[in-house]
Amino acid sequence: MKTRILFILLICISINTFSQISDNLLKVQGNAIIYETPELMVADITISAKDSIYSLCSDKLIEYYNLIEKSFVKNGISKNKLKSGGLNINESYSWSDRERKMDGYMGTIKIILELPYNATSLNTIIKTLKGNEFPVTYNLSFKLSNNQKEVLLEKAIELAIKDAKKKANYIAESMDLKILKVKDINYGYTSYQNDLLTNASEVFFVIEDEAELDQDINLNPQKLEIKKTIGIIWNIEQ
Numbered sequence: 178m179k180t181r182i183l184f185i186l187l188i189c190i191s192i193n194t195f196s197q198i199s200d201n202l203l204k205v206q207g208n209a210i211i212y213e214t215p216e217l218m219v220a221d222i223t224i225s226a227k228d229s230i231y232s233l234c235s236d237k238l239i240e241y242y243n244l245i246e247k248s249f250v251k252n253g254i255s256k257n258k259l260k261s262g263g264l265n266i267n268e269s270y271s272w273s274d275r276e277r278k279m280d281g282y283m284g285t286i287k288i289i290l291e292l293p294y295n296a297t298s299l300n301t302i303i304k305t306l307k308g309n310e311f312p313v314t315y316n317l318s319f320k321l322s323n324n325q326k327e328v329l330l331e332k333a334i335e336l337a338i339k340d341a342k343k344k345a346n347y348i349a350e351s352m353d354l355k356i357l358k359v360k361d362i363n364y365g366y367t368s369y370q371n372d373l374l375t376n377a378s379e380v381f382f383v384i385e386d387e388a389e390l391d392q393d394i395n396l397n398p399q400k401l402e403i404k405k406t407i408g409i410i411w412n413i414e415q
Contacts, residue, residue, distance in 0.1 A: 203348065204410045205345045205411070208406050209332075209340060211402075212400040212402055220292075222245075224286045224311070225285050225313070336405070
């Protein structure tokens with residue numbers, strides 16, 4: 178796993194910002210930023226069906242789902258990889274002579290397919306979905322694997338702590354202070370959008386243009402920026 182690390186050293190003394198001195202305490206906020214390319218690819222697939230009769234709409238959805246499942250299996254992707262996001266059928270309406278009239282039922286089935294990213298799997302997904310004659314929409318996104326999250330979280334914490342220590346030592350030397358011991362560590366600074374502890378969206382790429390599907394593609398997933406902030410409070414002598 179190749180990781181590009183940007184280690185930021187910011188020195189600043191200000192109230193409620195990066196550091197603060199009060200009551201013989203030095204409060205410092207350590208920051209770390211890591212960039213990593215996601216290892217996983219996620220296909221969010223929606224199957225649609227419409228009919229004037231509720232039961233026929235439901236039957237169509239089930240038929241379409243079974244056809245897609247068979248197509249994926251035929252192309253080397255296990256049906257166990259297909260996770261259903263639920264089936265939904267609602268009344269469908271259209272406008273006629275300025276009147277809203279019910280014209281049947283519209284149903285959808287959502288499928289989530291998660292695989293390690295590589296060009297072969299990507300093109301298999303696209304070609305499988307392209308080969309169906311019924312309505313299918315989908316988008317592709319990328320996300321960190323669990324192993325990546327564990328490794329990056331450990332690294333981000335390590336870098337944030339190092340950053341806080343460097344700031345504290347610089348401030349102490351500049352102001353002729355003596356750092357005694359750590360009084361408190363605040364792990365709860367999670368204000369950044371892509372902090373590892375938040376559920377921020379990780380969507381980077383959406384396929385919308387059918388013309389792009391006539392040939393193989395090999396995407397270059399955008400690197401995900403992970404930020405971690407840790408606050409450390411030291412006892413000091415002035």
